[in-house]
Amino acid sequence: MRDIYQELHWRGLIYQSTDDAALPGWLAEKPRTLYVGFDPTAESLHVGHLVALMVLRRFQQAGHRPIALVGGATGMIGDPSGRSEERNLLSVETLRANVVAIEGQLRRFLDFDCGPRSALLVNNYDWMGQFGYLDFLRDVGKHFPINVMLAKDSVKSRLERPDGGMSYTEFSYMLLQAYDFVYLYDHYGCELQVGGSDQWGNITAGIDLARRLRSVQLFGMTCPLLTKADGTKMGKTEAGAIWLSPTRTSPYQFYQYWINVADEDVGGCLRFFTDLDAGQVTRLLDEHRADPGQRIAQRRLATELTRLVHGDEGLAAAQRATEIFFGAEIRHWRDDQLLAVFADVPSRELPRGRLDDSGLALVDALFEAGLAKTKSEARRTISQGGAYVNNRRVDDVDARLGPEHLASQSVMVLRAGKKRYALLRFVP
RNA sequence: GGGGGGUUUCCCGAGCGGUCAAAGGGGUCAGACUGUAAAUCUGAUGGCACUGCCUUCGCAGGUUCGAAUCCUGCACCCCCCA
Numbered sequence: 473m474r475d476i477y478q479e480l481h482w483r484g485l486i487y488q489s490t491d492d493a494a495l496p497g498w499l500a501e502k503p504r505t506l507y508v509g510f511d512p513t514a515e516s517l518h519v520g521h522l523v524a525l526m527v528l529r530r531f532q533q534a535g536h537r538p539i540a541l542v543g544g545a546t547g548m549i550g551d552p553s554g555r556s557e558e559r560n561l562l563s564v565e566t567l568r569a570n571v572v573a574i575e576g577q578l579r580r581f582l583d584f585d586c587g588p589r590s591a592l593l594v595n596n597y598d599w600m601g602q603f604g605y606l607d608f609l610r611d612v613g614k615h616f617p618i619n620v621m622l623a624k625d626s627v628k629s630r631l632e633r634p635d636g637g638m639s640y641t642e643f644s645y646m647l648l649q650a651y652d653f654v655y656l657y658d659h660y661g662c663e664l665q666v667g668g669s670d671q672w673g674n675i676t677a678g679i680d681l682a683r684r685l686r687s688v689q690l691f692g693m694t695c696p697l698l699t700k701a702d703g704t705k706m707g708k709t710e711a712g713a714i715w716l717s718p719t720r721t722s723p724y725q726f727y728q729y730w731i732n733v734a735d736e737d738v739g740g741c742l743r744f745f746t747d748l749d750a751g752q753v754t755r756l757l758d759e760h761r762a763d764p765g766q767r768i769a770q771r772r773l774a775t776e777l778t779r780l781v782h783g784d785e786g787l788a789a790a791q792r793a794t795e796i797f798f799g800a801e802i803r804h805w806r807d808d809q810l811l812a813v814f815a816d817v818p819s820r821e822l823p824r825g826r827l828d829d830s831g832l833a834l835v836d837a838l839f840e841a842g843l844a845k846t847k848s849e850a851r852r853t854i855s856q857g858g859a860y861v862n863n864r865r866v867d868d869v870d871a872r873l874g875p876e877h878l879a880s881q882s883v884m885v886l887r888a889g890k891k892r893y894a895l896l897r898f899v900p
Numbered sequence: 901g902g903g904g905g906g907u908u909u910c911c912c913g914a915g916c917g918g919u920c921a922a923a924g925g926g927g928u929c930a931g932a933c934u935g936u937a938a939a940u941c942u943g944a945u946g947g948c949a950c951u952g953c954c955u956u957c958g959c960a961g962g963u964u965c966g967a968a969u970c971c972u973g974c975a976c977c978c979c980c981c982a
Contacts, residue, residue, distance in 0.1 A: 728936080731936070732936065732937075733937095734937065734938085735935095735937075763935090764935060764937090765934085765935035766935075767935065767936085767937090770935095770936095794936085797936085798936060844929095846946085846947065846948090847947085847948075847950095848945095848946080848947065848948075848950080849929075849945085851950080852929080852930075852944060852945075853929075853930065853944095855930095855944090856929085856930045856931060856943070856944065857930075857931060858929080858930040858931070859930095888929085888930080889929070889930060889931090890930090890936080891936075892929095
């Protein structure tokens, strides 16, 4: 059994714990069972969830038993933690679909078949679903002093807002999560809960409840929020969150996100998100500093993470796409290869006939493909040297395109500027 | 209720009878440089059938050969006095 505490510590993954002094020894003593909860607020987890997920994974690798909890019940309520406004409730059907999707994603990170430390996947709806309201108030609610609840950051910060306020429903959230912890202790001997730093209040609520109901001392630990050097959140782009689901964030986009991580942030990311050990990370960063242009560290980060999240095929597709997006002329491809690589790129179908006779004006092609909002803009792009057909620059404003410009049987790859791509598919 | 100021192209903001598709800045787009970074530099930036034509300067009319610019009415905004 590896020293998980030491491991998490050097990786910078411990933000707060309920007992810094006792925890290392307690973990070293014997395999423990711990859990992390994920509420099904969307059909996919995103990079923000990745930190806790990786922690869970590391615990398992170190010989402990992880439980991934999907919040089928808590997701119905909505966690107020870290939120400035009341959540909208999700429909039951949406939740059910989200639970299934998220369970599938969790399976990639944990080993569910490795003997006593095999991971468990649980859904708190299974025990909360039939818990009667009166019973819950008597058995659980009775142990929550309102004054303590009101003092929690998640509640206090909301109530202090001028436009603030919070429904009774959200206020009750912490009771549910607290009870989860007790339930998992009862049924699986789970004694440690891990979560993001915004989960501290909910975690300690569970520890308090366990002390009152079972007279046991459970443990809690939170992970830091990984922020970028520029102060913004890691895992967000202007376009939104980076998701783990390939349908929401393609493997290529996912890979690119990590390739583009700033130099200042790449070390932290390697520690947080990869299994590389301290020596490997140090060596990689040294290498990177020697020749930053190579982006050695970012490449490694992107490779490791994309493989973990999207598998070998996903990684291969992302790398293939990367070569092409930043590579030379595209010709002699097959439709299916091209469409796979450019899966993220907007495409438009046009009748094959447009290529006949005098062909299709490049101006019109850029316009039809959506790379220019007007034909004037298309003309401008071309005359300024920003238009490319199959990655080959065309600067003749009057250029016309014929069948010889197809990159594959029916596809033409257009580009405006450095990286705005669009496909035109010529169909009968 | 009385007096004054304003409404300009994606945004801010100049223009106050022709040389105005309208200065300047921001943003955006392209190019160069570069590490698929940051910064910087250059160019472009109403539309189209693009050496020309059409549409824009709160809205509707009017004066004039000609209006974003002058006049009338309307709408909205701001300030001062009551």
